[in-house]
Amino acid sequence: MLNGIRIVEIEGLGPGPFAGMMLADLGADVIVLHRAGGSAAPGMPERPILDRGKRSIALDLKAPADRDTALALIATADALIEGFRPGVMERLGLGPEICHARNPALVYGRMTGWGQDGPLAERAGHDMTYIGLAGALWHASPPGQPPVAPPTLVGDIGGGALYLVVGILAGILNARATGCGTVVDAAIYDGTANMMNLLMTLAQSGGFRCERGQSLLDGPHWSRSYRTSDDRFISVQCLEPKFYAIFLECLGLADDADFAAQFDPASWPHLSRRLEAVFATRSQAAWQAVFDGTDACVAPVLTPRQSSEHPMNAARRTWVHADNGLQAAPAPRFSGPADWSPPPVPARGEHGEAILAELAKRGE
Known part of the structure; x- marks a missing residue:
């Protein structure tokens, strides 16, 4: 170009x-x-x-x-x-x-x-x-x-x-x-x-606050990472209600009344602790299998080398192994x-x- x-x-x-x-x-x-x-x-x-x-x-x-x-x-x-x-x-x-x-x-x-x-x-x-x-x-x-x-x-x-x-x-x-x-x-x-201007745009409608843990993307139980039983991590960010519903369904929590108020900051700390306990019961790979193929907006937290071995990378070759080490391919891509x-x-x-x-x- x-x-x-x-x-x-x-x-x-x-x-x-x-x-x-x-x-x-x-x-x-x-x-x-x-x-x-x-x-x-x-x-x-x-x-x-x-x-x-x-x-x-x-x-x-x-x-x-x-x-x-x-x-x-x-x-x-x-x-x-x-x-x-x-x-x-x-x-x-x-x-x-x-x-x-x-x-x-x-x-x-x-x-x-x-x-x-x-x-x-x-x-x-x-x-x-x-x-x-x-x-x-x-x-x-x-x-x-x-x-x-x-x-x-x-x-x-x-x-x-x-x-x-x-x-x-x-x-x-x-x-x-x-x-x-x-x-x-x-x-x-x-x-x-x-x-920061995207977050400042959220601040216009109260979705972003100076207090940590009280903003739309900073604090909710559905917008954070969780430790799994094998001491790895799973990232969760199901912002839209339709994706949040899929997330709860995958976890078997769709009918749990505690999780109904998705956007209530007062409930976020308690629900985060509940999900910490849930995710700690299975390995990262087991949770990947639970959410695979869904729109729950859940993904494993990987190292660069682990990312290079993921099927996503096999399809896009985003990570490339070369003589001088692992490196990422150019972005963005063009036709x-x-x-x-x-x-x-x-x-x-x-x-x-x-x-x-x-x-x-x-x-x-």
């Missing part, structure tokens, strides 16, 4: 490389400027899945000659991705003004936690701190327990990388129509708060052939000679 689009990605961590991976998955030519002489960050492999399908050149952006090479590459690009704290790219001589002077149509994508301005712009942070201050972590666990959200998904990826990709694509469309580039200020704090194999992950600087030759051919 993005054939002919070129993205220059300055090596970073987390959401920036994830955004670059998404754009590469969609067909863009993504060139990563890896640090010359650098190595992978602690805990990261030398060839991370996030670099799949990209090309790599190793540059020292503090060296004048390599900085000139970076500018020459940026001059050929539709967009740039950088994830430094505010002011770092300017100090390197690669800020928006300098880059736009070379490439007026460039979409300059900036990925930060707190944004380019504001009282926290210069402060360090990570996924949980961003989503905590943005209001998204508060409802992440049952009442009385410290809030915990799945690592990186809500903030780094949801509020960060995905909003950066949307901003870059919107900027490219505008640049092609007007010839003018832009700066995309993608702050994880902003994007995470923006994702046409659906077969996909993981593209290679470059070594640091692997394509340097070829990229420099391309620049020389273009006269950059």
